[in-house]
Amino acid sequence: MRKTSVFLPILTFAIAVAIFVLDTVTRTEITASMLYVSVVLLSVRFCTTRGTVVVAAICMLITLGSFLLTTRYRLDWSYPVLINTGMSLVVQTVTTYLALKIEAVRDAARDLAETNQLRDALLGSVSHELRTPLTSIVGGVSVLADAPSLAQDKRLTSLAKGIRDEAMRLNADIQNMLDAARITSKGLQARQDWTEPSDVIGAAIDRVANRYGRRIEFEGAQNLPLVHLDPVLVEQALGQIIANAAKFSxxxxxxxxxxxxxxxxxxxxxxxxxxxLTADEKSHITERFFRGERHLGKIPGSGLGLWIADTFIGASGGWLKALSAGENQGTTMQVVFPNIRYVDETDIPPQDA
Known part of the structure; x- marks a missing residue:
C-alpha cells in the first residue's frame, strides 16, 4: 500500500486553489479543466486511494464553485458555459475512476510478484532442508532392499523396494522444486561447451531406466556432431522428458x-x-504447473517437469517441440539444437539434393 506524506495533500490542494483562481480571474475554463485532471493524476500517483478521492472531490467542487461565481458576477448563463462545466466534471470523474482502476491493477500485480517471490524462496528453503535427510533415507533403504537376508522374505523385499521407489519419487519432486526456485530467482547460469551428445543422452536414459525399470532404446545416428550446450542442464532436461514419457505410457x-x-x-x-496429447495440452504443455484435466487425480505430478526441461534446453540455445496425433496416440517430444560442429569434415552426412 502506498504511503502519503502530509506535504503531498497540501501541495495538491494548493495547486487546485491556484487553478481555481486562474479559472475565476481569466475564465480559461478549458485549460483549467485539463489542469484539474493533472492534479487528479498527480494525486493517484502519490496519494492513497482515499486521498485521491478527496482531491478529486475538491477539484470538482472548485470547478462547480468557479462556474457559480462566474455566472453570478458576470451573468453568463450561456449554453456553452454550461456544457463546458458539465464536460469538465465528467472528465474529472472518468479520469479519477480509470486512474484508480489502473493503479489498483498495478498494486495487485506488485503484490502478486512479491507473493510469488516469497513462495519460491520458501519452497527452495524447505526443499533444501528436506533433501539431506531424504538422501540418507534413499541410500539406507536401497541397501536394505538389496540385502541378502531380506531376499528370502518376499514381503519384506517388496516393502523395502516400495519405500525406496516412493523415496526416489519424493526426491525427484524436491529436485524439481529446487530447480524451479533456481529458475525464478534468475540463478540459472548455463555453462556451455562442445559436448558429445550420445554421452549426455545415455546418462539421462540410464537415470530414468534405473528409477522406473522401463525399457528405453536409444537409436542414435552414426558420427553425430558435437553440440554446444550445457551437459548438466541438458541431461536433467532429457531426464525430465524421458521420465514424463515413462509416467504417461x-x-x-x-x-x-x-x-x-x-x-x-x-x-x-x-x-x-x-x-x-490433445490440442489444448499440446499448446500449454511447457507452461509452469500445467497438467491436463484428464490426468488430475490419476497420474501423480506437479506440472513442473516439462517447464523445467524447456527452460534448461532454452538456456543451452535449443528449443522443445511436442508432437502427437491426438489422445491415446502417443507423444514425441523433440529437442532441437542448432549449434553443432563436426570434428572431422568427412563425418558430415551428404545433403539431399
Missing amino acids: AADSKIIVTAEVEDKQLVVSVGDKGVG
Missing part, C-alpha cells in the same frame, strides 16, 4: 530415443505409445 511399452541431424541441426526425439 504403459509399463510394458517401449520408449524410443533417437538422435539425428536434420537441416544442419541436431534433433533428439523421445517417443512413447502412451496417452498422447
Whole structure:
C-alpha cells in the first residue's frame, strides 16, 4: 500500500486553489479543466486511494464553485458555459475512476510478484532442508532392499523396494522444486561447451531406466556432431522428458530415443505409445504447473517437469517441440539444437539434393 506524506495533500490542494483562481480571474475554463485532471493524476500517483478521492472531490467542487461565481458576477448563463462545466466534471470523474482502476491493477500485480517471490524462496528453503535427510533415507533403504537376508522374505523385499521407489519419487519432486526456485530467482547460469551428445543422452536414459525399470532404446545416428550446450542442464532436461514419457505410457511399452541431424541441426526425439496429447495440452504443455484435466487425480505430478526441461534446453540455445496425433496416440517430444560442429569434415552426412 502506498504511503502519503502530509506535504503531498497540501501541495495538491494548493495547486487546485491556484487553478481555481486562474479559472475565476481569466475564465480559461478549458485549460483549467485539463489542469484539474493533472492534479487528479498527480494525486493517484502519490496519494492513497482515499486521498485521491478527496482531491478529486475538491477539484470538482472548485470547478462547480468557479462556474457559480462566474455566472453570478458576470451573468453568463450561456449554453456553452454550461456544457463546458458539465464536460469538465465528467472528465474529472472518468479520469479519477480509470486512474484508480489502473493503479489498483498495478498494486495487485506488485503484490502478486512479491507473493510469488516469497513462495519460491520458501519452497527452495524447505526443499533444501528436506533433501539431506531424504538422501540418507534413499541410500539406507536401497541397501536394505538389496540385502541378502531380506531376499528370502518376499514381503519384506517388496516393502523395502516400495519405500525406496516412493523415496526416489519424493526426491525427484524436491529436485524439481529446487530447480524451479533456481529458475525464478534468475540463478540459472548455463555453462556451455562442445559436448558429445550420445554421452549426455545415455546418462539421462540410464537415470530414468534405473528409477522406473522401463525399457528405453536409444537409436542414435552414426558420427553425430558435437553440440554446444550445457551437459548438466541438458541431461536433467532429457531426464525430465524421458521420465514424463515413462509416467504417461504403459509399463510394458517401449520408449524410443533417437538422435539425428536434420537441416544442419541436431534433433533428439523421445517417443512413447502412451496417452498422447490433445490440442489444448499440446499448446500449454511447457507452461509452469500445467497438467491436463484428464490426468488430475490419476497420474501423480506437479506440472513442473516439462517447464523445467524447456527452460534448461532454452538456456543451452535449443528449443522443445511436442508432437502427437491426438489422445491415446502417443507423444514425441523433440529437442532441437542448432549449434553443432563436426570434428572431422568427412563425418558430415551428404545433403539431399
